[in-house]
Amino acid sequence: MTYNYSGPFTIDYDIIMADKSYNGTVTPKPVLPKELEQLRNVGVTPLQTRVASPCTLNPPIDSDGLSWPSLGARSRIEQTPEEAKGREERIAAAVKTILTELGEDVDREGLLETPERYARAMLYFTKGYEDNIRDVIKRAVFEENHDEMVIVRDIEIYSLCEHHLVPFFGKAHIAYIPNKRVLGLSKLARLAEMYARRFQVQERLTKQIAMALSEILKPRGVAVVIEAAHMCMVSRGVQKTGSSTTTSCMLGCFRDQQKTREEFLTLLGRR
Numbered sequence: 001m002t003y004n005y006s007g008p009f010t011i012d013y014d015i016i017m018a019d020k021s022y023n024g025t026v027t028p029k030p031v032l033p034k035e036l037e038q039l040r041n042v043g044v045t046p047l048q049t050r051v052a053s054p055c056t057l058n059p060p061i062d063s064d065g066l067s068w069p070s071l072g073a074r075s076r077i078e079q080t081p082e083e084a085k086g087r088e089e090r091i092a093a094a095v096k097t098i099l100t101e102l103g104e105d106v107d108r109e110g111l112l113e114t115p116e117r118y119a120r121a122m123l124y125f126t127k128g129y130e131d132n133i134r135d136v137i138k139r140a141v142f143e144e145n146h147d148e149m150v151i152v153r154d155i156e157i158y159s160l161c162e163h164h165l166v167p168f169f170g171k172a173h174i175a176y177i178p179n180k181r182v183l184g185l186s187k188l189a190r191l192a193e194m195y196a197r198r199f200q201v202q203e204r205l206t207k208q209i210a211m212a213l214s215e216i217l218k219p220r221g222v223a224v225v226i227e228a229a230h231m232c233m234v235s236r237g238v239q240k241t242g243s244s245t246t247t248s249c250m251l252g253c254f255r256d257q258q259k260t261r262e263e264f265l266t267l268l269g270r271r
């Protein structure tokens with residue numbers, strides 16, 4: 001008899017009962033990729049309580065070091081100089097179409113090189129897809145008997161809203177409580193930059209930084225807060241200029257312990 005409980009694991013009781021060494025503890029079988037695919041199709045995530053997103057459906061770091069890569073990330077990373085040139089030209093051609101459709105004269109002097117320039121700018125703004133997390137944290141994870149909160153405030157981030165393809169930018173604050181391992185401080189900013197230089201929503205950006213750090217260091221807890229202004233909001237009259245959006249992601253002891261969370265917020269100057 002195979003009994004399915006509502007979680008993502010299948011427990012095969014026949015095997016357990018036939019095993020004479022069974023000592024009362026059941027080790028759930030991990031989800032197989034095929035089963036994960038089925039879960040994905042019905043929108044149920046392994047944790048059941050979270051919405052389906054790249055953060056909950058995929059591991060923070062792939063076996064080849066890429067972290068939540070986009071569909072074309074690998075082809076970008078592996079491209080030859082000729083392929084890179086072709087990619088740039090195709091983006092530029094598309095930009096020319098957009099400018100023409102907007103009623104512009106693409107042959108006037110000021111716009112002559114804009115499509116190519118924009119193509120290069122877009123490739124830069126999304127360069128985070130090409131980052132390999134092993135290179136990002138290279139030789140910067142240290143064994144250290146430090147168990148107090150580490151906090152880096154005011155990391156500048158520039159990202160692109162994936163709904164409007166316009167910038168959102170602001171500050172990220174990252175904290176963690178180590179469990180024998182620490183990361184070089186500048187790497188926290190590099191980690192934030194890696195995920196910011198992609199098409200994002202602020203909520204996911206916040207969560208990805210926290211989950212990746214958690215995966216790298218296995219710390220006692222991680223907290224990430226991002227405050228950002230979104231051009232799609234402030235420039236379209238949806239809200240007044242100067243409005244900013246705050247998102248946070250708390251993992252481990254920051255999630256479980258109110259005292260830790262409060263200490264963090266106090267250090268941020270938010271309480």
Ligand SMILES: [Zn+2]
Binds near residue numbers: 165230
């Ligand atoms: Zn937007």
